[in-house]
Amino acid sequence: MYYIFLGIFWVGVYLALIMAPLVVLLVSPVPAGSGFWWDVSLALGFAGTAMMGTLFFQTARFRRASAPFGIDIIYYFHRQISLVAFAFILIHPLLLLTVEPSLWGFFRPAVAPWHFWAGVGSLLALCLLLVSSLCRKPLHIDYDRWRVAHAVLATLALVLAIAHIEGVGHYVDAPSKKLLWGLISLSWLLLLAYVRLVKPALLLRRPFRVTEVIAERGDAWTLQLAPEGHAGFSFQPGQFAWLTVWDSPFALKEHPFSFASSAEHPGALRFTIKALGDFTARIKEVAVGQKVYVDGPYGSFSTDRQPADSYVFIAGGIGIVPIMGILRTLVDRADRRPLLLIYAYHTWERLTFREELETLRGQLDLRLVFVLKEPPQGWQGEVGLLSEELLARHLPQQQNDRQEYFICGPVSMIQLSEKLLNRLGVPLSKIHSELFDLV
Numbered sequence: 117m118y119y120i121f122l123g124i125f126w127v128g129v130y131l132a133l134i135m136a137p138l139v140v141l142l143v144s145p146v147p148a149g150s151g152f153w154w155d156v157s158l159a160l161g162f163a164g165t166a167m168m169g170t171l172f173f174q175t176a177r178f179r180r181a182s183a184p185f186g187i188d189i190i191y192y193f194h195r196q197i198s199l200v201a202f203a204f205i206l207i208h209p210l211l212l213l214t215v216e217p218s219l220w221g222f223f224r225p226a227v228a229p230w231h232f233w234a235g236v237g238s239l240l241a242l243c244l245l246l247v248s249s250l251c252r253k254p255l256h257i258d259y260d261r262w263r264v265a266h267a268v269l270a271t272l273a274l275v276l277a278i279a280h281i282e283g284v285g286h287y288v289d290a291p292s293k294k295l296l297w298g299l300i301s302l303s304w305l306l307l308l309a310y311v312r313l314v315k316p317a318l319l320l321r322r323p324f325r326v327t328e329v330i331a332e333r334g335d336a337w338t339l340q341l342a343p344e345g346h347a348g349f350s351f352q353p354g355q356f357a358w359l360t361v362w363d364s365p366f367a368l369k370e371h372p373f374s375f376a377s378s379a380e381h382p383g384a385l386r387f388t389i390k391a392l393g394d395f396t397a398r399i400k401e402v403a404v405g406q407k408v409y410v411d412g413p414y415g416s417f418s419t420d421r422q423p424a425d426s427y428v429f430i431a432g433g434i435g436i437v438p439i440m441g442i443l444r445t446l447v448d449r450a451d452r453r454p455l456l457l458i459y460a461y462h463t464w465e466r467l468t469f470r471e472e473l474e475t476l477r478g479q480l481d482l483r484l485v486f487v488l489k490e491p492p493q494g495w496q497g498e499v500g501l502l503s504e505e506l507l508a509r510h511l512p513q514q515q516n517d518r519q520e521y522f523i524c525g526p527v528s529m530i531q532l533s534e535k536l537l538n539r540l541g542v543p544l545s546k547i548h549s550e551l552f553d554l555v
């Protein structure tokens with residue numbers, strides 16, 4: 117209930133932020149209208165700019181604001197609302213040019229005032245931003261390079277849009293409006309400064325050190341970290357943090373990883389990382405003593421948020437990590453609630469945490485079901501992909517309201533599991549998924 121009220125509060129704050137520039141337009145003296153479509157076009161321009169300004173609010177990762185939703189929902193919202201903001205901002209000049217064709221004459225550098233070019237520049241930056249974000253994977257743009265370009269283009273688009281509105285002046289030139297508009301613009305720029313400067317500076321002052329590097333089965337490595345010169349932070353089991361390993365927090369080279377360690381031991385954080393790409397393939401080279409910056413905790417994938425009488429976990433591959441963090445926490449809390457873990461992997465040999473899971477079986481009321489794609493000879497357990505029959509064989513016979521389901525793994529596995537569980541009568545509200553692919 118607490119998170120529902122908190123969610124409603126933050127949605128209200130967001131709507132207020134979006135509406136603020138439109139309210140400025142309505143503050144007296146209101147300039148005479150220039151026709152319906154002209155006014156619609158200006159309202160769209162202001163609303164689109166306001167949405168753009170508040171996009172920084174979403175990526176600032178304010179923990180209190182993101183807590184009720186989960187960061188994956190915030191990022192999803194960020195993507196969708198960016199498209200709406202872009203559409204508003206694009207329609208703004210198209211409408212003006214349609215209503216007032218003489219404006220086409222401005223497209224000559226000698227004729228147009230500077231604020232016209234500021235508007236054009238903002239729109240071009242937004243176009244580049246959109247194409248590079250929507251087509252990053254097909255265009256093979258490296259994530260880290262894309263992220264820097266994204267930050268630069270977003271800043272440029274916003275600053276040029278503010279300059280454009282200031283330059284046009286017509287709607288914000290009365291002293292009261294100048295003040296209000298100035299405050300709104302300043303708040304966006306301060307937000308930007310917080311995201312790009314203040315937050316990294318705060319992280320720099322609270323470093324962690326690697327105290328152990330452990331090789332795990334399945335090309336994965338565990339880093340154990342201890343806070344250096346500060347008390348660290350507490351987290352809920354199943355949550356995640358952004359790690360920066362070889363760079364400064366200003367470099368925008370952070371990667372998200374789930375806490376693999378028990379939430380009862382925040383002084384010894386563990387992250388288990390599978391070698392999959394440029395950054396993760398180098399994790400095995402990390403030396404004990406290496407400085408690491410940890411921005412967290414984030415996420416809503418936690419049993420602490422979903423009180424229940426029993427839990428069912430479904431993990432695929434390295435998706436076992438947050439679930440391992442939950443199981444380790446439950447051991448430390450001497451929890452005796454019934455648990456079922458269905459864990460799908462390619463081979464028995466590479467199954468991450470294999471031995472420890474067997475040990476946990478003795479420490480918790482835990483049933484383990486391993487599902488292997490390529491089983492070894494003589495394998496008696498489950499084989500192949502998850503199916504309705506497989507789940508029906510192992511899920512508790514009695515579905516009840518006090519049972520929650522947690523899924524983490526590849527996107528296709530998550531989608532399949534959600535569909536199968538739902539078909540078996542599990543309401544979607546009882547299913548919680550963690551996607552390892554935010555962007």
Ligand SMILES: Cc1cc2nc3c(=O)[nH]c(=O)nc-3n(C[C@H](O)[C@H](O)[C@H](O)COP(=O)(O)OP(=O)(O)OC[C@H]3O[C@@H](n4cnc5c(N)ncnc54)[C@H](O)[C@@H]3O)c2cc1C
Nearest residue numbers: 259370371372373374388389390393394395396437552553
């Ligand atoms: C909430 C969450 C929790 C995660 N927990 C774990 C975990 O516990 N263990 C684990 O091994 N992996 C985890 N991941 C996945 C991990 O973040 C990526 O595998 C890693 O960032 C890939 O980086 P790379 O440079 O090695 O791979 P690349 O080959 O460069 O990237 C592969 C893909 O990973 C994504 N990616 C790359 N960099 C980032 C980034 N900085 N931020 C977000 N996405 C990125 C992009 O979609 C990219 O296309 C988690 C991901 C998320 C979103």
